Amino acid sequence: MGILDTSPRVRAAALVAPPFLYALALLAFPLIAIIVISFWTQSGLALNRVFTLENYREIFSSPIYVWGNANRWGVLPLSLFVSATVTLVTVVLAYPIAYFVSFVVAPERKALWLFLITIPFWTSYLIRVFLWKVILGFNGVVNTGLQSLGVIEEPLSVLLYNLNSVIITLSHAYAVFAILPIYVALEKIDRSLLEASQDLGESRFSTFLRVTLPLSVPGIVGAVLIVFIPTIGDYVTPELMLGSGGRLMSNVIQTQFLQLNNWPLGAALSIITMLAVGIVSLVFILLNRRWLRGRA
Amino acid sequence: MTYSPSAAPLIQLRDVHKHYGDYHALRGIDLEIKKGEFFSLLGPSGCGKTTLLRTIAGFEAPSSGSLTIDGRDMAGVAANHRPTNMVFQSYAIFPHLSVAENVGFGLRRDPRSKAEKARAVAESLEMVGLGGYGARAAHALSGGQRQRVALARALILKPKVLLLDEPLSALDKKMRETMQVELIKLQRNVGITFILVTHDQEEALIMSDRIAVMFEGNIAQMADPETMYRRPNSRRVAEFIGKMNLLPATAAMERNRIVVDVAGLGRGAIEPDQAPSGVQPGATTVGIRPETLSILFPGETTDRRLAAGTVDEVVYFGDMTYYDVRIPGVEQPLTISMKNLIGRPVLDVGAVTQVVWDERSLVVLSR
Numbered sequence: 173m174g175i176l177d178t179s180p181r182v183r184a185a186a187l188v189a190p191p192f193l194y195a196l197a198l199l200a201f202p203l204i205a206i207i208v209i210s211f212w213t214q215s216g217l218a219l220n221r222v223f224t225l226e227n228y229r230e231i232f233s234s235p236i237y238v239w240g241n242a243n244r245w246g247v248l249p250l251s252l253f254v255s256a257t258v259t260l261v262t263v264v265l266a267y268p269i270a271y272f273v274s275f276v277v278a279p280e281r282k283a284l285w286l287f288l289i290t291i292p293f294w295t296s297y298l299i300r301v302f303l304w305k306v307i308l309g310f311n312g313v314v315n316t317g318l319q320s321l322g323v324i325e326e327p328l329s330v331l332l333y334n335l336n337s338v339i340i341t342l343s344h345a346y347a348v349f350a351i352l353p354i355y356v357a358l359e360k361i362d363r364s365l366l367e368a369s370q371d372l373g374e375s376r377f378s379t380f381l382r383v384t385l386p387l388s389v390p391g392i393v394g395a396v397l398i399v400f401i402p403t404i405g406d407y408v409t410p411e412l413m414l415g416s417g418g419r420l421m422s423n424v425i426q427t428q429f430l431q432l433n434n435w436p437l438g439a440a441l442s443i444i445t446m447l448a449v450g451i452v453s454l455v456f457i458l459l460n461r462r463w464l465r466g467r468a
Numbered sequence: 469m470t471y472s473p474s475a476a477p478l479i480q481l482r483d484v485h486k487h488y489g490d491y492h493a494l495r496g497i498d499l500e501i502k503k504g505e506f507f508s509l510l511g512p513s514g515c516g517k518t519t520l521l522r523t524i525a526g527f528e529a530p531s532s533g534s535l536t537i538d539g540r541d542m543a544g545v546a547a548n549h550r551p552t553n554m555v556f557q558s559y560a561i562f563p564h565l566s567v568a569e570n571v572g573f574g575l576r577r578d579p580r581s582k583a584e585k586a587r588a589v590a591e592s593l594e595m596v597g598l599g600g601y602g603a604r605a606a607h608a609l610s611g612g613q614r615q616r617v618a619l620a621r622a623l624i625l626k627p628k629v630l631l632l633d634e635p636l637s638a639l640d641k642k643m644r645e646t647m648q649v650e651l652i653k654l655q656r657n658v659g660i661t662f663i664l665v666t667h668d669q670e671e672a673l674i675m676s677d678r679i680a681v682m683f684e685g686n687i688a689q690m691a692d693p694e695t696m697y698r699r700p701n702s703r704r705v706a707e708f709i710g711k712m713n714l715l716p717a718t719a720a721m722e723r724n725r726i727v728v729d730v731a732g733l734g735r736g737a738i739e740p741d742q743a744p745s746g747v748q749p750g751a752t753t754v755g756i757r758p759e760t761l762s763i764l765f766p767g768e769t770t771d772r773r774l775a776a777g778t779v780d781e782v783v784y785f786g787d788m789t790y791y792d793v794r795i796p797g798v799e800q801p802l803t804i805s806m807k808n809l810i811g812r813p814v815l816d817v818g819a820v821t822q823v824v825w826d827e828r829s830l831v832v833l834s835r
Contacts, residue, residue, distance in 0.1 A: 367527055368560035370547045372574035372625065382573075386564045 210439035219435065227440035237424070237441065248448060251421035254335055255404040258342040262399050263392060265343065266350035270391070271384075273351075274358035286355070289348055297345060301412050304341045308332045333415040341409050346402070350395035357391025358384070393460045397453055404449050421445050478503040478628060478661050479524065484533035486519055486685075493519045494530070495685035501629075501663065506655050508664045508672040511682035512708070518633060520682070521665045525631050526550045538628055553622035554631040557638070559614040561606045567593070568602030571620045592624040593617075595654070612643045623658060632664045636671060648674055669709045673697060681705050701744040702835040703753060712755045713802050719752045719832065728832060730754050732798035733775050736827025743832035753833045758805040760829030763791060764822035765812055772824050777802070779819045789814050793823055 178186075210227055213220045231237045240246035245253070273285045292300065307313045308331040315327040330336060361384060369379040407422035414420070419427070421441070428438030477500040486494035493516045501507045509517040522528045523535065526547030535542045537551060553574075562570050572589045580588070593599055596616040601609075609617065615635055622630055635651075636644045652675055655662045666672050672679045673693040680690040689696065689705045700706035703714060717730040722737075726747055729735045764770060780801045781792035789808055792801040802823060806812070815821060 362558060362560065364556045364558050364560040365562060367547070368554070368556055368562070369573070370527075371525060371552075371554045372621065373548045373577065374574075375546075375548055378576075383562060 206439045206442055209436055210443050212436045214434045214436050217433070227437045228444075230437060231440055231444060237444070247419060247421050247424050248444065251404055251445070252448060252452070254338060254342075254410075254420060255400050258339050258346065258403045259396050259400045261339060261343040262346050262350045263354075263395050266347055266395060267354055267388075267392070269347075270351045270354035270358055274355055286352075289351055292344070293348060298408060300345060301341055301409055304337065304344070305332065305412065308337050308340070332413065335414075337413040338410050338420070341413055342403050342406060345409070346399045349398045353394035353398060354388060354391040357388040357394070361387045389460070393456065396456060400456075401449055401453060404445065476503060477501065478505075478538055479663075480534075480536045481520075481524075482534045484520075484523065484530045484535060486516070486523065486528060487531045493685055494523070497533070497685075497687060499680065499687065499690075501661060503661055504659050506652070506662045506664070506675060506677045508666060508676040508679045509682060510666055510669060510672040510679050510709075512667060515682040516685040517665045517667075517682050521554075521631050521633055521663060524629070524663065525552050525554050551628040552631055553625055553627040553629075554633065555615070555618045555622055555635045557633045557635070559618040559635075559638075561609070561614050561617055563607045565606055566602065567598070567604045567606055567609070567617055570606050570617055571602075571624055573621060574625045588624060589620075592620040595623070595657075596620045597650070611639055612647065615639070615647065619654070623654075623660070627660060629661045629663060632662060634665055634667070636666070637668070644671075651675060673709070681708060683708075698757075699741065699744045699831055700755070700833070703755070703833045704835075706755045706831070706833055711758050711803055711805075713758065713761070714800070714833070715754050715756065715798060715802075717752055717754045717832075718750065719747050720749050726832070728752070728754055728827075728830060730830065732795035732802075733823075733825055734773060736773070736830060738827055738830055738832065742828075742830055743834065745833065745835050747832045747834055755831045755833050756802075756825065756829055758790065758803045760826065761802060761804040762824045763793070763804055763806055763815070764824050770824050772826055775823045775825065777821060777823050779815050779817055779821060782815060782817055784814060791815065793821065795823065 209219070211223050211225070213222070213224055213226055232239075235241045236247060238246045238248050240249065244250075269289070273282060273289075277285050295303075305312070309315070310327050310329070310332065312331070314331060315324070318324045319327065365383050365387070366379055369383045370376070374382060405422055407426060410420040410423055411426075414423075425438050425441045425445070428434045428441060479499070479501040481497050481499040484494055484497040484499075485492070495516075497520060509520060511517045519528060523530055524537075526542065526545060526549075529543075542550060562573065565573070568586070568589050571592050572585055575585050575588070578585060589602060590599070593601055596619050598613060598616050598620065601613070601617075606614075606617065615638075618635070632651075636647055639647060648671060651662075664672070664675060673696070676693055678690065678692050679696050681688045681696070683704060689701045691699070696705070697709055700709060700712070703712075706712040706714070715730050715732065717728045719726060719728050721727075725737045726740065726743060727735055727737050764774065775795050777793040777795040779791055780794045781790075783790040787808060789806050791804045791806065793804055794801045804823065808814070
């Protein structure tokens with residue numbers, strides 16, 4: 173008896189099984205493993221499998237991770253701050269682009285424009301980060317350009333190996349992820365609503381504030397979540413753009429796992445980071461729900 | 469204020485043209501619409517009626533020609549500065565606002581206090597029969613309710629002109645008929661000039677003080693509903709509005725009277741107003757409406773003119789029956805509508821019958 177002869181329920185289960193097992197093996201198991209390991213401790217090269225909250229105590233009592241001190245922020249708040257800034261910069265820059273493609277570009281050209289916007293993605297992420305190093309570096313495009321124009325005499329050191337360079341690089345890298353959801357939200361706005369607003373006495377600008385912007389909020393929320401969540405876990409950009417100077421959460425976790433060989437502490441840091449991202453996202457979603465209640 | 473034919477023109481269009489690239493959407497529109505008038509722009513899709521409405525609203529700028537509203541030239545005046553408000557075909561209700569917020573949308577710059585504005589919104593909703601709906605979410609409304617919100621939202625601003633872009637086309641038949649009557653009443657109450665765009669000739673006849681029929685960017689005829697129906701000035705207008713039988717005929721002048729010899733029916737003298745587009749001696753076309761013809765049922769007599777024919781097709785509507793009757797010597801069968809009065813049978817296809825006609829109902833259509 174072949175699978176097609178069985179009941180719909182069995183057939184559905186059989187069809188779902190491969191991706192389900194895949195998700196189980198590559199998502200659920202690693203996650204459970206991380207949770208379990210975060211309650212163990214490292215003893216030399218082996219793991220001590222006695223349940224303990226020691227790692228969490230370490231995280232919340234050390235000034236490094238959460239609390240910081242008078243001179244420097246904790247790594248977690250700093251990472252959240254960087255992600256929030258990247259999100260803000262990305263969404264603020266992406267909105268006009270999405271608006272332009274949706275409202276200004278002729279309908280038959282829109283597909284072409286979206287295609288052009290994705291062109292940076294044809295280059296590997298790693299290479300794009302390196303290209304930003306070339307642009308922002310000590311002898312980079314920006315510094316040599318400004319020097320040859322006589323604007324500056326000494327190369328600017330604020331460009332590279334600090335948080336600015338991380339924010340610039342990440343904002344560029346995630347631009348498309350912000351443009352697309354905002355574009356989709358703008359496309360969904362019935363154009364006669366804009367005419368109705370003008371007909372009722374509003375100028376184009378006040379129409380934007382009273383109609384277009386509120387109706388594009390779902391797209392903005394989507395863009396914020398899509399940029400915020402992955403950037404806080406982004407490892408490559410801070411690793412390359414911060415140099416030896418600073419560390420963000422992802423780098424600290426990587427160090428614990430691969431250099432200091434302290435898996436349990438790394439696992440606990442991962443859990444704390446995930447919880448922080450989860451809470452921020454949840455707050456955002458709830459605010460959005462409240463805003464959209466009975467609307468859109 | 470209600471419409472009177474002598475009222476001063478509120479809207480004047482002079483030789484208005486509109487080009488979209490190669491497409492000539494409006495081809496020299498001359499139009500005067502009076503204060504308090506219920507004016508309809510009627511025509512098939514693509515005739516330019518919506519373009520004309522949007523030109524008056526300020527969403528389209530004419531390529532040439534002038535538009536004045538209440539004596540003021542509208543060239544360069546944006547839609548948000550015109551004394552017009554529009555009810556859109558899609559109603560364009562803001563989905564992120566409540567019913568009251570929608571209706572009060574245009575009151576932002578109104579100097580009145582918040583409480584006064586809220587009262588105005590409530591009154592406006594009351595006027596369109598949606599009293600107490602203010603707090604509802606706009607997206608939860610039915611089609612008819614959305615239309616009422618759109619009306620309230622436009623009328624609360626007390627525009628000089630209310631523009632209606634096929635406002636009833638999205639409603640079902642029953643709802644449409646109800647809204648037609650309500651719109652007429654509303655227009656009489658508020659006294660605002662209404663300009664309605666529609667492709668539904670019946671709707672235009674029911675609601676309007678005057679109708680302009682448009683084809684291909686031109687106004688083909690402008691008249692009150694009765695004239696439009698009884699004295700169309702061309703075959704095209706005649707066939708667009710209601711059903712019209714068209715018959716070949718020969719016209720001649722005899723002792724200062726116009727006499728037409730209608731194929732299959734016979735000769736008859738007509739009055740000058742029965743030839744709204746003029747008449748030349750020789751071959752022409754006459755039109756005759758289905759309800760001005762009748763069938764002589766068995767047992768009935770008449771002193772009017774008769775023509776013999778056979779029933780070709782019977783369409784039964786309940787209150788009415790439509791017969792197609794073939795008359796010898798005429799290619800197209802004549803359509804005749806008969807009220808199904810007591811004792812009147814419904815004839816069968818093939819029945820031999822007599823058609824009663826009257827020269828007073830003929831209209832000569834030389835174009």
